[in-house]
Amino acid sequence: MTATIELTSPKAAHACGRQPGENYCDSCKVRSLAVCAALGPDELPELDDIVHHTRADGKTTFIHQGETAESVFSVTEGVVRLYKLLSDGRRQIIGFAMPGDFLGLALHNRYGFSADAVDDVALCRFDRRDFDNLVTAKPHFLRRLHEFATHELVIAQEQMTLIGRRSAEERVAAFLVAMRERWARIKGPSVTIQLPMQRIDMADYLGLTIETVSRTLTKLARDGVILIVPEAVRVLDEKKLLSIARA
Amino acid sequence: MTATIELTSPKAAHACGRQPGENYCDSCKVRSLAVCAALGPDELPELDDIVHHTRADGKTTFIHQGETAESVFSVTEGVVRLYKLLSDGRRQIIGFAMPGDFLGLALHNRYGFSADAVDDVALCRFDRRDFDNLVTAKPHFLRRLHEFATHELVIAQEQMTLIGRRSAEERVAAFLVAMRERWARIKGPSVTIQLPMQRIDMADYLGLTIETVSRTLTKLARDGVILIVPEAVRVLDEKKLLSIARA
DNA sequence: CGGCGTCCTTGTTTTGGATCAAACGCTGGT
DNA sequence: ACCAGCGTTTGATCCAAAACAAGGACGCCG
Structure with a gap:
């Protein structure tokens, strides 16, 4: 490689x-x-x-x-x-x-x-x-x-x-929402949020560890907010995702 | 008031x-x-x-x-x-x-x-x-x-x-060094770093709590790095302060 | 002078997230 | 088909900082 x-x-x-x-x-x-x-x-x-x-x-x-x-x-x-x-x-x-x-x-x-x-x-x-x-x-x-x-x-x-004052779940949700909006400007809106970066990149962006990012995504999936798919997540409950992400 | x-x-x-x-x-x-x-x-x-x-x-x-x-x-x-x-x-x-x-x-x-x-x-x-x-x-x-x-x-x-990746002590030390440099540009260099803001302002700037800021300053004072005085701190061990503050 | 309201410090307990550890599931190579 | 390597997930434990709590130390005002 x-x-x-x-x-x-x-x-x-x-x-x-x-x-x-x-x-x-x-x-x-x-x-x-x-x-x-x-x-x-x-x-x-x-x-x-x-x-x-x-x-x-x-x-x-x-x-x-x-x-x-x-x-x-x-x-x-x-x-x-x-x-x-x-x-x-x-x-x-x-x-x-x-x-x-x-x-x-x-x-x-x-x-x-x-x-x-x-x-x-x-x-x-x-x-x-x-x-x-x-x-x-x-x-x-x-x-x-x-x-x-x-x-x-x-x-x-x-x-x-975000990093200074918000919880892990809020950070991850806000990140997902931000990514969705950025992709929407480039490719048009979609319920699938492409995440080409690795977990460690999200972690280093959000001031978290890789495990916390993984756990938080799992929790969001368990709560029916998102579906985790390779290189992306699908938004299942937009309202809930936004309510976690918004300040 | x-x-x-x-x-x-x-x-x-x-x-x-x-x-x-x-x-x-x-x-x-x-x-x-x-x-x-x-x-x-x-x-x-x-x-x-x-x-x-x-x-x-x-x-x-x-x-x-x-x-x-x-x-x-x-x-x-x-x-x-x-x-x-x-x-x-x-x-x-x-x-x-x-x-x-x-x-x-x-x-x-x-x-x-x-x-x-x-x-x-x-x-x-x-x-x-x-x-x-x-x-x-x-x-x-x-x-x-x-x-x-x-x-x-x-x-x-x-x-x-600073907020995403550094410890409480590193954040406080970096803040003190940054404040000293800013005052130096305005008033000239001094071993006394004026801190007109309250502890809670430092805390909200550094992504910490007021108690952690207070404890960290106390620790720096206990270690002989600074002397805490009203509205300011005096730098006693510049080298040590810088070594904590620097990335 | 005394009481009150702030701000700061210090002590104790709690906790969210880090760290340590292990297993899972791809993917690519042999 | 199997294995090796990497990234991810999950589990167990730990710990730094948060949260809670209680005293000081001023300064202000009556």
């Missing part, structure tokens, strides 16, 4: 088969537009690479906390986990990035977290300097970016509240 | 005695510059009010979670707590704002948190629309704002890690 890391050379052909002269593959364009709606697609920075990663053996980490921030990424396929590691190995996942999400937008010199693939992931990589220049040149774009950052901040503050 | 709420009328004289025609009192100008360094002081938006609050009976809440965001504030004196409340009364303090800090910069329509005074507080209030207009007109200003927001995001992610 080895990692698949395929890094196309700068300005290379896109995953979709387009050639370097054409700036965007449809996937990238569509996803980028989610954030860059204030600009026309032709005003986006030039794409550097398309990067594909598969979760496997830890070698797929493409953002390393503390390293110089040289790229901005946009997720087009799959799920990415963003995390901070303590020196003794404890890990806090600070978020999951899904198709349409950007990574490394902070305009800081160094990354504040690490990121790797949860499943099979495709990313568009942009040079951070191009991004910087674009930001300087296009106030609309900067404004969009700022809105994006403040939205992230709101999410982070909600997560703080 | 009643609340002191003094709200000068729009464009009224400043706390320092300046008249409406003069846009800024020194305090505001100095503090605003901390964030708006990319602009000259004359390019700042016009000040609406100077607001003074004293922590007392809960009536001093000047930002209410969920309400329409009509103002942006800048703290010039004292400490403000920002928090989220759950419906059953559980509270998570998401941050403390100190002199030089801005509140409500998100450019969202509604506030995502509440804010009130920890001690005697003075704030400059700006109309959010003026702020918006300025942001639209001056890209430098927006860029500064964006850097500010992403810095907040980094802090929030660190706090998530």
